[in-house]
Amino acid sequence: MASDRTIRIGTRGSQLALVQASEVRAKLMAAHDLPEDAFAIEVISTSGDRILDRPLSEVGGKGLFTKEIERALIEERIDFAVHCLKDMATAQPDGLEMSAFLPREDVRDVLIGRAAPTIAELPQGAVVGSASLRRQAMLKRMRPDLRVVTFRGNVQTRLRKLEEGQADATLLAIAGLNRMDMAHIATETLDLETFPPAPGQGTLVIQSRVGDRRIEELVAPLADRATTIASTAERAFLAELDGSCRTPIAAHATLGEDGTLTLHGMILTPDGSEMHETRRTGVVEDAEVIGRLAGRTVLEAAGPGFFDGWAD
Ligand SMILES: NCc1[nH]cc(CCC(=O)O)c1CC(=O)O
Numbered sequence: 001m002a003s004d005r006t007i008r009i010g011t012r013g014s015q016l017a018l019v020q021a022s023e024v025r026a027k028l029m030a031a032h033d034l035p036e037d038a039f040a041i042e043v044i045s046t047s048g049d050r051i052l053d054r055p056l057s058e059v060g061g062k063g064l065f066t067k068e069i070e071r072a073l074i075e076e077r078i079d080f081a082v083h084c085l086k087d088m089a090t091a092q093p094d095g096l097e098m099s100a101f102l103p104r105e106d107v108r109d110v111l112i113g114r115a116a117p118t119i120a121e122l123p124q125g126a127v128v129g130s131a132s133l134r135r136q137a138m139l140k141r142m143r144p145d146l147r148v149v150t151f152r153g154n155v156q157t158r159l160r161k162l163e164e165g166q167a168d169a170t171l172l173a174i175a176g177l178n179r180m181d182m183a184h185i186a187t188e189t190l191d192l193e194t195f196p197p198a199p200g201q202g203t204l205v206i207q208s209r210v211g212d213r214r215i216e217e218l219v220a221p222l223a224d225r226a227t228t229i230a231s232t233a234e235r236a237f238l239a240e241l242d243g244s245c246r247t248p249i250a251a252h253a254t255l256g257e258d259g260t261l262t263l264h265g266m267i268l269t270p271d272g273s274e275m276h277e278t279r280r281t282g283v284v285e286d287a288e289v290i291g292r293l294a295g296r297t298v299l300e301a302a303g304p305g306f307f308d309g310w311a312d
Pocket residue numbers: 065084085086087171172173174175176200201202203204
């Protein structure tokens with residue numbers, strides 16, 4: 001029966017998540033010449049969407065945006081999930097796998113400035129809203145005088161808070177704004193050298209059940225080789241640092257035309273006063289090792305104790 005074969009796509013309910021799920025559906029329709037009603041988009045509320053009054057680092061980290069969706073996948077209430085790779089924990093739950101990394105978009109962060117268009121021009125002591133430890137730390141490093149307040153919630157909520165004057169500026173991923181046709185609200189695009197992205201930023205990933213050949217074959221045409229390699233290196237870097245939302249970590253892998261991969265990795269103290277970065281190049285086949293070794297390099301540079309004492 002046709003309805004039994006409907007492919008159920010699991011997603012969060014934010015505007016960005018819904019746009020991403022429809023984008024994936026459109027690509028699958030084109031790749032396989034399928035009608036829209038071959039798919040059903042199932043919205044799943046996650047604790048990350050519900051708990052809005054505390055920083056992510058306090059409520060338990062990355063898994064927050066994915067846990068309920070992963071449970072739906074394991075219980076076969078959906079057939080695959082669309083996630084932002086950046087929101088995914090380093091380890092996959094038993095029985096699930098990342099079955100396709102979609103072509104990566106612009107990885108950069110942008111400032112949306114109300115008081116001034118650029119970080120450099122923000123008034124002394126200006127307030128910046130962000131829930132990301134990485135953005136807070138990098139911002140503080142550039143402008144120690146700025147005050148950072150926790151901004152949680154989806155992109156629309158954060159922009160409303162900005163509008164209401166709860167902050168003078170906020171930082172977002174340009175990839176999300178692009179997907180929502182909102183890139184015009186950005187007032188400054190931040191430089192990749194001083195403001196590298198979160199591991200996986202700008203990349204959408206399909207998660208499915210291990211061994212579900214039907215879904216693996218369905219999503220295979222969407223996968224992008226360069227993104228898969230870069231994601232492998234960035235996530236290996238994150239895994240080596242045992243990255244949680246408590247740690248400001250940035251990583252950006254790029255592929256050269258000569259079959260090499262270069263990873264720029266960075267860790268900071270939350271106040272931005274201390275920063276360690278590394279660049280490591282190797283052949284793309286070694287993406288995982290390059291990520292791991294880069295992680296070890298910054299760990300050694302930081303020394304024991306770098307991660308201690310942040311817990312509270
Ligand atoms: N839950 C936060 C989140 N996860 C992924 C993106 C941006 C899109 C992406 O990186 O693919 C965002 C919003 C933001 O940081 O501005």
